[in-house]
Amino acid sequence: MTGHEISTEQPGYRVRVRIDGETVADSDRAVTLAETGYPLRHYLPRADVRMELLTRSETSTHCPFKGDAEYFGYPGYPDVAWSYAGQNAVRSNIQGPDITDLICFADERVEVTADR
Template sequence: MSERPVLQPTAEHPITVTPTGRHVTVSVDGTVVAETDRAVTLQEASYPAVQYIPLADVQPAALVRSETTSYCPYKGEASYYHAAGVQDAVWAYEQPYPAVAEIAGTVAFYPDKAQITLS
């Protein structure tokens, strides 16, 4: 088995994690599954910004761990969850690489599977 690459953010591929500074509400199929004032925004290169929600601010009954995993050389191994019955709607980097340590203990929702509202 080969080792997975670990990459650091660079000027060509920047990654920032900053406090969102707004109230974030996440709904799945019309059901509110998360609300927080403690979200952080991860901006990676030219990809759309992603809201990472503290797991403590997500309704525990809404999430069911999936068997799906993925790997990002900048962030680490991702685990997935089904949310309110929607398959693999949520991901988390439970042990993120040091460059994005601020996302530990948080989850993110796919915007095509959940409604993410900032107010």
């Protein structure tokens, strides 16, 4: 797709995710992703996400630029996070740090703070 760009960077600031006041993720190793037509997103290492609070859902989607995404829910928040997992991730279309197997939360549905 002409004019569609994706870039990532490791900004080095702290990113926290809270759902209903509970801290679900806290990381200073986030990768930010900028994609044409979409808001800036923060992808966090699984080690910095309380994965025991999330449940893998049956939802999956395909992005021609990033690959196949798997989704995760939190009680009362279905499909609130996603990840481009392993071999199904498309790396060649992204300039910058890899987002494979990192977790991204829907900023518009949860509280995401970035200490810039």
